[in-house]
Amino acid sequence: xxxxxxxxxxxxxxxxxxxxxxxxxxxxxxxxxxxxxxxxxxxxxxxxxxxxxxxxxxxxxxxxxxxxxxxxxxxxxxxxxxxxxxxxxxxxxxxxxxxxxxxxxxxxxxxxxxxxxxxxxxxxxxxxxxxxxxxxxxxxxxxxxxxxxxxxxxxxxxxxxxxxxxxxxxxxxxxxxxxxxxxxxxxxxxxxxxxxxxxxxxxxxxxxxxxxxxxxxxxxxxxxxxxxxxxxxxxxxxxxxxxxxxxxxxxxxxxxxxxxxxxxxxxxxxxxxxxxxxxxxxxxxxxxxxxxxxxxxxxxxxxxxxxxxxxxxxxxxxxxxxxxxxxxxxxxxxxxxxxxxxxxxxxxxx
Amino acid sequence: xxxxxxxxxxxxxxxxxxxxxxxxxxxxxxxxxxxxxxxxxxxxxxxxxxxxxxxxxxxxxxxxxxxxxxxxxxxxxxxxxxxxxxxxxxxxxxxxxxxxxxxxxxxxxxxxxxxxxxxxxxxxxxxxxxxxxxxxxxxxxxxxxxxxxxxxxxxxxxxxxxxxxxxxxxxxxxxxxxxxxxxxxxxxxxxxxxxxxxxxxxxxxxxxxxxxxxxxxxxxxxxxxxxxxxxxxxxxxxxxxxxxxxxxxxxxxxxxxxxxxxxxxxxxxxxxxxxxxxxxxxxxxxxxxxxxxxxxxxxxxxxxxxxxxxxxxxxxxxxxxxxxxxxxxxxxxxxxxxxxxxxxxxxxxx
Ligand SMILES: CC(C)[C@H](C(=O)O)[C@@H](O)C(=O)O
Ligand SMILES: CC(C)[C@H](C(=O)O)[C@@H](O)C(=O)O
Numbered sequence: 001x002x003x004x005x006x007x008x009x010x011x012x013x014x015x016x017x018x019x020x021x022x023x024x025x026x027x028x029x030x031x032x033x034x035x036x037x038x039x040x041x042x043x044x045x046x047x048x049x050x051x052x053x054x055x056x057x058x059x060x061x062x063x064x065x066x067x068x069x070x071x072x073x074x075x076x077x078x079x080x081x082x083x084x085x086x087x088x089x090x091x092x093x094x095x096x097x098x099x100x101x102x103x104x105x106x107x108x109x110x111x112x113x114x115x116x117x118x119x120x121x122x123x124x125x126x127x128x129x130x131x132x133x134x135x136x137x138x139x140x141x142x143x144x145x146x147x148x149x150x151x152x153x154x155x156x157x158x159x160x161x162x163x164x165x166x167x168x169x170x171x172x173x174x175x176x177x178x179x180x181x182x183x184x185x186x187x188x189x190x191x192x193x194x195x196x197x198x199x200x201x202x203x204x205x206x207x208x209x210x211x212x213x214x215x216x217x218x219x220x221x222x223x224x225x226x227x228x229x230x231x232x233x234x235x236x237x238x239x240x241x242x243x244x245x246x247x248x249x250x251x252x253x254x255x256x257x258x259x260x261x262x263x264x265x266x267x268x269x270x271x272x273x274x275x276x277x278x279x280x281x282x283x284x285x286x287x288x289x290x291x292x293x294x295x296x297x298x299x300x301x302x303x304x305x306x307x308x309x310x311x312x313x314x315x316x317x318x319x320x321x322x323x324x325x326x327x328x329x330x331x332x333x334x335x336x337x338x339x340x341x342x343x344x345x346x347x348x349x350x
Numbered sequence: 351x352x353x354x355x356x357x358x359x360x361x362x363x364x365x366x367x368x369x370x371x372x373x374x375x376x377x378x379x380x381x382x383x384x385x386x387x388x389x390x391x392x393x394x395x396x397x398x399x400x401x402x403x404x405x406x407x408x409x410x411x412x413x414x415x416x417x418x419x420x421x422x423x424x425x426x427x428x429x430x431x432x433x434x435x436x437x438x439x440x441x442x443x444x445x446x447x448x449x450x451x452x453x454x455x456x457x458x459x460x461x462x463x464x465x466x467x468x469x470x471x472x473x474x475x476x477x478x479x480x481x482x483x484x485x486x487x488x489x490x491x492x493x494x495x496x497x498x499x500x501x502x503x504x505x506x507x508x509x510x511x512x513x514x515x516x517x518x519x520x521x522x523x524x525x526x527x528x529x530x531x532x533x534x535x536x537x538x539x540x541x542x543x544x545x546x547x548x549x550x551x552x553x554x555x556x557x558x559x560x561x562x563x564x565x566x567x568x569x570x571x572x573x574x575x576x577x578x579x580x581x582x583x584x585x586x587x588x589x590x591x592x593x594x595x596x597x598x599x600x601x602x603x604x605x606x607x608x609x610x611x612x613x614x615x616x617x618x619x620x621x622x623x624x625x626x627x628x629x630x631x632x633x634x635x636x637x638x639x640x641x642x643x644x645x646x647x648x649x650x651x652x653x654x655x656x657x658x659x660x661x662x663x664x665x666x667x668x669x670x671x672x673x674x675x676x677x678x679x680x681x682x683x684x685x686x687x688x689x690x691x692x693x694x695x696x697x698x699x700x
Contacts, residue, residue, distance in 0.1 A: 080541060081550070081567060090541045120578050125470045141491075141509060146544040154512040155548040159491060162504040189592070191430060191440045194496040198505040200431070217431060222628075224600035225608065228470050228578060242539070246596060250574035258575065278572075 002035040003305055006066035008059065010044045011089055012279025013289035013339075014072025020291035020343030021070060021298040024317070027350040028302065028310050039066070043096065044089035044279075045076035054092030060099055063270065068301045069100075071274035072294065077281050089279075098138050101267035104169045105137040105244065106176075106300075107276055109251045109261065111231075114323055118256030118331060121228065126254050131234040132180070133251065134173040135244025137265055139165045140195070142241045161195045161240065166202040172266075173238040174210040183235035185216045187223045187243050199240060220247070227251055248276060257330045259290025262297040264304060271304050273297040287338040290328040292318055295346060317346045352385040353655055356416035358409065360394045361439055362629025363639035363689075364422025370641035370693030371420060371648040374667075377700040378652065378660050389416070393446065394439035394629075395426035404442030410449055413620065418651045419450075421624035422644065427631050439629075448488050451617035454519045455485040455594065456526075456650075457626055459601045459611065461581075464673055468606030468681060471578065476604050481584040482530070483601065484523040485594025487615055489515045490545070492591045511545045511590065516552040522616075523588040524560040533585035535566045537573045537593050549590060570597070577601055598626060607680045609640025612647035614654060621654050623647040637688040640678040642668055645696060667696045 007022060009015035022038055029036045041059035048054050063069045074093045079085050096102075110130040116123040144158030177184045186203050188196035200217060207215045218226065220243045226233065227247060231254050239247060252258040261276040275293030283289050295318060302311035321327060326345045329336040337345070357372060359365035372388055379386045391409035398404050404424075413419045424443045429435045446452075460480040466473040494508030527534040536553050538546035550567060557565045568576065570593045576583065577597060581604050589597060602608040611626040625643030633639050646668060652661035671677060676695045679686040687695070 075541065081554075084551075088541060094542070120471055120475045120580075122470055122472055142542055144506070148544055148548065152548075153514075154510060155544040156494070156508055156510040157543045157545050158506055158508050160504060160506040164503075189595075191425065191438060192444070192492055193507045194498055194505040195507050197434075198498065198502075201434070204431075221595045221599035224574065224596045225602055228600065228603040230470075243596075245539075245571045246574045246593075249571035250578065250600065252575055253578040 002037070003067040004037045004039065004065070006062045006069045007038050007040045008043045008063070008069060008071045009040065010072040010074045010279065011046055011076050012073050012281045012284045014074070014279055016285070016287070016339050017275065017289050017291040017294040018070060018072040020339060020346070021294045023343050023347045024295050024314060024350065025298055027347045028314065031313075031350055032307070032310050034307070043092045044074035045079065047092060048087055048089060052087070054087055054089050055095045060096065063096065063100060063272070068305060069270065069272040070298060070301060071272050073275065073277065073279040075279040075281070094142060096272070097265060098143060100270040100272065101138065102265035102270065102272055103136060103138045103165065103267055104172050105135040105263055105265045107133040107135065107248045107261065107263045109133065109248070109254055111254050112256060112260070112322055115256035115331065120253055126231055129231040129254050131231070131237060131251070132176060133237045133239070133244060133248045134169055134176065135248060136165065136169050136240050140241035159193070159195050159242075161198055163198065163202050166199055167206060170203050170206045170238060173236050174206060174213055177213045177236040178210060181235040182212055183214045183216070185218055185223075185234055185237050187218050187220050187237060187239040187247060189220050190217070191219060195240070203238065223247060224250060252276065257290060258293070259328065259330045260292050260296070262293050262300055264297070264300040266304070271301070273301040287340060288329050288336075289339050290330050291339050291343050292321070313350060317349050320349060321345055351657075352387070353417040354387045354389065354415070356412045356419045357388050357390045358393045358413070358419060358421045359390065359396075360422040360424045360629065361396055361426050362423050362631045362634045364424070364629055366635070366637070366689050367625065367639050367641040367644040368420060368422040370689060370696070371644045373693050373697045374645050374664060374700065375648055377697045378664065381663075381700055382657070382660050384657070393442045394424035395429065397442060398437055398439060402437070404437055404439050405445045410446065413446065413450060413622070418655060419620065419622040420648060420651060421622050423625065423627065423629040425629040425631070444492060446622070447615060448493065450620040450622065451488065452615035452620065452622055453486060453488045453515065453617055454522050455487040455613055455615045457483040457485065457598045457611065457613045459483065459598070459604055461604050462606060462610070462672055465606035465681065470603055476581055479581040479604050481581070481587060481601070482526060483587045483589070483594060483598045484519055484526065485598060486515065486519050486590050490591035509543070509545050509592075511548055513548065513552050516549055517556060520553050520556045520588060523586050524556060524563055527563045527586040528560060531585040532562055533564045533566070535568055535584055535587050537568050537570050537587060537589040537597060539570050540567070541569060545590070553588065573597060574600060602626065607640060608643070609678065609680045610642050610646070612643050612650055614647070614650040616654070621651070623651040637690060638679050638686070639689050640680050641689050641693050642671070663700060667699045670699060671695055
């Protein structure tokens, strides 16, 4: 089969890890006799530097007409500590999510048997942990009206949600729960926030359509604690944009390295696949970044394109590299492989 | 010396734990020859049940004229899953914080040497961890305008901050850092939120007045991960209301039990002391709730009242009870003491 894949390497370690995924995808195309057309475009700080715009029109157009977007990472410290910067790399990613309507960000988190010792958590607490986080991605405080007073003495961000925005992602999460262990946990702050009460009410309503799924409600502060105390209690987590950002990064400690965590962002038409780690500027160009999160994101992409066998093959290749410790320094301290050599290994076994 | 102390036991396990603190405080008064006048008042679900109001006027008045408020816990599940409830227990606590102007919530977190094994984190990762979280308590999304559309199809919460609100708590946090290890970490989401950018700008400005204090900025998603990966990096954490709620509950896993964590909420005139755990309804009336978080909150209160020796005595008594394992079931699984017996022990050694 033939697919057009937009490749947006972005900033920091984005380019070096994405390169490994493209290599792996080419191996998949060879082995399974597909044709993947890769087309690259700039985004983020890289795009600001080149064109003064974190999401150039050409990049957006390319993404819109592609079958899937493979995304690297975004962000550059030179913008972070400049609160008055007019354009920011992150705007590129946020606008892309919004323009492509990628309302559901799906983040699987699991404890790898052979990496249990890598986690800061005790092995017995995480062994067998296996969850998937459904984070709403185009609403909430990320996209509500923002303002700063004329005199610069105050600022505000508005968090809004509509029933419709909640419903569409809730259905995806309930369906995922049906295919898994049949438990869904809604994380909110319904004892304080009006939007959270709307989430709770809407989810309670929808849950009637999924009688086989057990629903639990957890306040976000308690959830942040439960994630560490007893991560095995979670199957499917459903939550709004900001809480999902925090909780999913926190959950990354279960896997032993944030360099292992993939994600898919899906909408009704388009889909984008990216590692959950960021641009990791300190590591840029050193060949130490873990390409696995990006490669697993590529596997999610294959799955999304209907190529189940191919996706499974990539996942098995990754499992093998972890098992054999063909891993970057975040996982293999004593005898680590470079970003490229991990990519080479994955390519070679497919 | 003579002090008037308002006692607000609240809901769930609130009354049983607060009772132990009062007992301990009476022992302190005896030993050090002070006079504490305790006056009780209702708040939260208890107050709704009794008077239809989570913060009755008489309760507020009592708090205003007291030298300090000893607070139990708030919350009742019968309100949590009823998104249309008109009055909620939490409103009592939020209104109390606002009316008393308690803008700074101070939450110390440390790993107890003899409880290292109790944490879900590996002992080597937390040994020596010792931080204090300064959470802004009367601003942000907790208190901004809330609304629900007439048709119930959408809702919103506004997050606002003024420079003044940021400054007053930032000064407290910087001063604390000066007395400690001289590091302050601001947790925000400045790559997305306008209010966070105001926080970052204001804190950067204020930091010039504290040249001895090293300032670091961390995005909240990364912070949620760092808290588990390397909690020892933190000394003083400064953050806004919602992020502080999440991060401090998460940090509780370091101490081995949320039942150990005290907090102080201070303003310019009043001060309130409460455990960070909630009303823990499942445990109510069973005599299994850990009174230590409340007792340590009482110690913070003594400190606030200028009774340093007395505060230190209470803390030493708690250390002793932990050392001797005179502890409730959350800490001492095999041979646990009841809430009351832990209180009795603490009283007896003072
Ligand atoms: C880069 C940033 C805007 C982004 C977010 O907060 O959504 C990132 O943290 C993520 O989780 O994808
Ligand atoms: C009960 C609730 C409103 C409260 C809060 O969110 O502030 C609690 O979680 C806390 O941290 O004191």
